[in-house]
Amino acid sequence: MPRQHAHDSPGPRAWLGLAVILGPVLLVSMDGSILFLAMPRISRALTPTADQALWILDGYGFAVGSLLIAFGTIGDRYGRLRLLMIGTSVFGIGSAAAAFAPSPELLIAARALMGVAGATLLPSALAVLSELFADPRRRARAIGVFAAAFAAGFAIGPVLGGVLLARWWWGSVFLINLPVLALFLVLAPVLLREVRATRPGRIDAPSVVGSAVGLLLTIYGIKQAATEGLTVAPVLVGVAGVVLLVWFARRQRHLEHPLVDFSLFGDRVFALAITTGLLPLAAWSAAAYLAGVYLQSVLGLPVLDAALLALPGAAVLTASCIVTPFAVDRVGKRAALLVCHSCIAAGLLLLLPTTTTGGIGWYIASTVVAGVGYGISFAVVADTAVGAVPVDRAGSAGAIAETSNEIGNALGIALLGSLAALLFRLHGPAAAPTLDETLQLPGLTRATAEQATTAFVTGLHGVAAVAGVLHIALAALTLRWIPRSAPAPARVP
Missing domain, CATH: 1.20.1250.20 (MFS general substrate transporter like domains)
Incomplete structure (x- = not known):
């Protein structure tokens, strides 16, 4: 004993x-x-x-x-x-x-x-x-x-x-x-x-394989179309991936113990919580990756300086994640999610004034403001998802919430990164498909370098604008779908 x-x-x-x-x-x-x-x-x-x-x-x-x-x-x-x-x-x-x-x-x-x-x-x-x-x-x-x-x-x-x-x-x-x-x-x-x-x-092996391969084929098709153009091969690969994902979703409906319980998405609060797990991570990963290239390859900062500039946003994100559970007790999940999506949208839109010659201040402001929202999303997603479903389905809800974070992180680079690559291909020089490849060309002219950096910043702005608008839409859905409720009682120490 x-x-x-x-x-x-x-x-x-x-x-x-x-x-x-x-x-x-x-x-x-x-x-x-x-x-x-x-x-x-x-x-x-x-x-x-x-x-x-x-x-x-x-x-x-x-x-x-x-x-x-x-x-x-x-x-x-x-x-x-x-x-x-x-x-x-x-x-x-x-x-x-x-x-x-x-x-x-x-x-x-x-x-x-x-x-x-x-x-x-x-x-x-x-x-x-x-x-x-x-x-x-x-x-x-x-x-x-x-x-x-x-x-x-x-x-x-x-x-x-x-x-x-x-x-x-x-x-x-x-x-x-x-x-x-x-x-x-x-x-x-x-x-x-x-x-x-x-x-x-037991584990349904076809579901595991179907979901993984479907995701990979879909994203591969999107990436190839963004970097090489809308040709037959990437379209066919992408369509095959979508077909596999549809088959996966339909299969789950007929399994006694599905890998993903899609019926949970019939609850609007649950669906919004999972979207809050996915989209902020997608926006954060894409913005962080593109901003890292921007600071080093466009503005020419050493890698250590770029790392130090990321510190304020990282500190705010971590602090926001720690404080949020206690704040939610007072203001409720509806208000927390509104602040979450509004801050992320505002932070992303603060990247729009950046240029090829300057934008460090805008970058820091962007990471700090958006960091508040990212921290909230980390802290409330699982609890909101689990709280929206019956107790006997809490395990499935929690697993889907965890998965949404990781898939969101990958989708940000895949989809939003592909959008940036597409904009670079449309506006940049034909010499190379990426900024870093262009800047490494032998005999690079100043005009080509300027065109490449301008095209990259255009891609960064496009990603920030699209992700910002999506978070504004999520804020509107939060107002519409999350019911007003009295703040939760204070936690007993």
């Missing part, structure tokens, strides 16, 4: 276990953004094509997002701690392979392997954490720390990447993972216990 007593009143071991779990959580979220400032350096070293550069960035996010729910089911059946240990080991192997990849193709493959491993870590880490803290109040506090760490990982990824690149070669942004992973593998068996759940049913 002593174990039960310790379990109900967690001591140092539980909090140490939480600290150990946060290591992989930070890495999974951080690796979704750490390349944003590193891409100009990687482009010079490996010379990827335009679509290869986008796959280097978002292949990781697609792998994580498309497999999160499947690995949640696998962990329930075979053990969360076991899956954590396996996933951590594979994540380390993928990180080492990425650091020393000699070609764009191998770097894409290594990033995809990291994404597969990352999909094993998030749901298992949350389940093991919940086992450490039996008391609901302490568990809520621990999950709040978990969410803040996940948000902080996204926010500090570009900053840490810039700091590392200021002293070492581009592969260092992957090798930084190895000490954290090694520490986890040593301490986890000592501090953490195995967790198995009783989730019914």
Whole structure:
């Protein structure tokens, strides 16, 4: 019985276990953004094509997002701690392979392997954490720390990447993972216990394959059309992907235990919550990536300076994520979501005055204002989604909310990044399909360089405007769909 007593009143071991779990959580979220400032350096070293550069960035996010729910089911059946240990080991192997990849193709493959491993870590880490803290109040506090760490990982990824690149070669942004992973593998068996759940049913393999392949084909078709034009091949590939996704969605309706319970989207509050998980991450990832290229390749700033300029926004995002749960208790979710989408829209539109000769102040203001909204979205999505559905479907709602974040991160680079690539192709010089490729051309003339940088800024403005308008639309839907409610009662300490 002593174990039960310790379990109900967690001591140092539980909090140490939480600290150990946060290591992989930070890495999974951080690796979704750490390349944003590193891409100009990687482009010079490996010379990827335009679509290869986008796959280097978002292949990781697609792998994580498309497999999160499947690995949640696998962990329930075979053990969360076991899956954590396996996933951590594979994540380390993928990180080492990425650091020393000699070609764009191998770097894409290594990033995809990291994404597969990352999909094993998030749901298992949350389940093991919940086992450490039996008391609901302490568990809520621990999950709040978990969410803040996940948000902080996204926010500090570009900053840490810039700091590392200021002293070492581009592969260092992957090798930084190895000490954290090694520490986890040593301490986890000592501090953490195995967790198995009783989730019914088995994994539907066709659904896993269909959703992942459908996403990849759809996005590949969009990317190819944006970078090479609307030809037959990308259209056929994109249509094949859409057909697979429709088949996947229809299949879920007839499964006793679906991979994704699409019937939940019939609730407007739930649908809005999931969209709030997806679109802000899409906007943040696209804006952060394009701004990193803008600061370095257009304004000519060193990578460390670009990293330091990202610090204010990262700090605001993290602080907003931490403060939001307490603020929501007072103002309610409707007001929080309104502030969320309004701040993101305003922050994105603050990028519109940037030019090829200046815009640092606008960039900082953009990241600070939008950072408030991004932090709110991290903090309220899962709680809003789970609260909108019956108790017996809370697990499915939470899994979809987690997945929406990762898919949003990948879709931002894929779709909004493709929009920027399309605008660059339409307005830029015909010499090369990307800004970095253009600036590396032998015998580059000043006129060509100016045309290329102007076209890139046009693409940045287009992405900021489209994403900003979409968030204005979400704010309007929030007013229409989220009911007014009295603030929640204050939390009991």
